[in-house]
Amino acid sequence: MKLRADNIMKAYRGRKVVKGISLEVNQGEIVGLLGPNGAGKTTCFYMIVGLIKPNGGRIFLDDTEITKFPMYKRAQNGIGYLAQEASVFRKLSIEKNILSVLQLTKLSKKEQHMKMDQLIEEFGLGHIRKNRGDLLSGGERRRTEIARALATDPKFILLDEPFAGVDPVAVEDIQRIVAQLKNKNIGILITDHNVQETLAITERSYLMFEGGILKSGV
Incomplete structure (x- = not known):
């Protein structure tokens, strides 16, 4: 499966900030x-991701055009x-943060708890699973957020500045986790201005400058 943007553009008050960008991400691939x-x-x-509407161009998930899909419908697909920004529920434990998403799926309660346990184990959160979101370090918060994002079994994950607010030791941990997502056949698109950290795990990258693609490739 492929996520593709075809000649998308955006202007604010007549000023073009994105000038006809085309890019694609395949499942099992990490793209910067x-x-x-x-x-x-x-x-x-x-x-x-569906947070704002383009003024032109189209977005596809394989052959299905999703340009006009709201964000929740893209998530369903x-x-x-x-x-x-931090998106964990600050007053909820790690367990309840992950369950809050699993409860929106069609899984039974037993299956929800089994999936939660699996994600907590996979992301090394077992020893702090009862801790509230506001007590987590930057790296622990990021691991919780990624685990929660995986609760719905997505085909693609779009990561917005995943290394922001994370200490250098935790950066390596997040890099390792993101690199492992491709083994689950998940396509990853990362946007970041921390080029060194991102290029360490991407297979391909698009370099943007003044609204256009300056360069693309390995």
Whole structure:
């Protein structure tokens, strides 16, 4: 399966911030969307995930056009999203953070708890599973957010600045976790201005500058 943006563009008050960008991500592939602040990568990313509407161009999931799909419908079709800002529920434990998403699925209660246990084990959160979101370190929070994003078994995950607010030791941990997602046949699109950390795990990257693709490749 492939997630594809075809000639998407966005303008604010007549100023083009994204100028006809085309990119694609396959399942089981890690792709970077890189560039300096103001390059347009965040706007491009938000159009793909469904946070803002493009002024032109189209977005596809395989042969299905999803340009007009709201964010929740994209999620139902297998597109997960991890925001740059902290998205854990601060007053809920790690267990309840993950269960809050699993309860929206068609799994039985027993299956929900089994899936929760699996994700907690997989992401090394067992020793802090009862801890509230507001007590977690930056790395623990990111691991919880990624585990929660996987609760719906997405085909693609879009990561918005996943290394922001994470200490250097935890960065390596997050890199390892993201790299392992491709083994689950999940397609990953990462937007980040921390080029070194991102290029360490991407197979291909698009480099944006002033609203366009300056370069793409390995």
